[in-house]
């Protein structure tokens with residue numbers, strides 16, 4: 001039975017002293033971290049307080065990129081194994097919510113299948129087939145809402161494809177995923193966590209029989225590989241990892257595709273350049289994820305007392321990283337608020353995290369986004385934006401109501 005760290009309660013006296021020492025963090029509101037158009041408040045905090053005391057999130061907030069890397073680095077003395085970890089509460093115990101040897105044990109069986117060359121060989125052709133089918137379904141309509149017509153079904157069906165699962169019931173999967181993602185939005189309300197737990201149970205009821213089915217009919221999918229060679233993981237452990245692989249693969253891919261297309265459509269002169277030189281697509285998607293990171297917030301806790309960016313943080317305290325803020329740090333990114341597909345260091349954003357928990361699916365994510373975006377802009381040469389809602393969200397971000405016409 002493992003023991004989870006319990007987040008330390010900060011006394012009123014400590015809180016008052018910290019508010020005085022970190023006035024900009026103290027003045028931050030929750031909406032500054034979660035609502036589109038409020039990013040300037042994070043920029044203001046970062047100028048003098050790259051790690052700050054932020055009562056709005058009940059802990060420390062990191063807005064500076066270097067400070068964030070100190071928090072995320074291997075052996076930094078930070079942990080994800082805390083009772084208050086929202087990802088664990090919403091999605092259970094798996095590689096993203098354990099540390100050290102246990103995390104390595106859970107992650108290792110998945111590393112081979114997620115290598116860049118393996119992903120390219122196995123998935124490029126089926127991905128292209130799927131995108132073609134999805135675009136065929138709406139190409140005659142002339143106008144669609146991009147998320148409903150393309151990004152969401154693409155993300156769900158590609159997750160099913162790579163895992164070897166038949167996730168045909170898209171509305172059901174969408175509601176499971178909304179419930180799990182909803183559990184990760186911190187607002188102190190226990191109800192979303194209860195809904196997320198129920199959604200995990202629903203997902204287990206889909207995944208366990210799929211594992212069995214793959215055991216009988218092995219193919220090249222991830223589930224089939226794990227069913228055949230579990231490398232010491234029990235069925236429940238495999239399913240727990242598949243839950244995070246699927247979660248990682250759905251919400252974020254949907255966001256990555258939507259964000260890249262929306263930003264390119266909002267910058268038609270850059271879109272024209274990509275149309276003329278497909279080689280620019282790779283950096284376009286890195287730049288889009290830098291500006292609107294699909295995973296917008298990450299959580300860690302101090303194991304012992306720890307100095308970060310010159311600030312001493314006591315043991316068992318909560319540190320949240322705003323990826324929105326770290327990816328706009330002017331110390332790394334010149335003119336950070338502009339979308340520039342020629343930026344030379346777009347990939348230095350922390351959109352795929354850093355350190356031991358760095359995204360397992362990075363090559364898959366890049367391949368999926370590239371194929372989806374490339375097919376949309378080549379098959380619909382007159383594609384133009386009708387309207388797009390802002391990209392909001394605390395834990396996850398993506399533009400909303402993106403209507404396109406061609």
Ligand code: HEM
Pocket residue numbers: 095096097103107162244245246248249250252253256289293294295298299350351352353354356357358359360361362364365
């Ligand atoms: C553009 C799309 C994606 C983005 C932006 C993204 C982002 C991230 C981030 C930020 C983390 C680390 C969170 C933390 O450190 O607290 C992460 C971890 C992870 N991602 Fe991704 N991800 C994407 C796509 C994918 C895909 C396609 C898969 C799998 C098919 C995947 C699987 C995972 C897994 C399993 C982890 C946990 C790794 C661990 O804890 O060892 N992700 N991802």
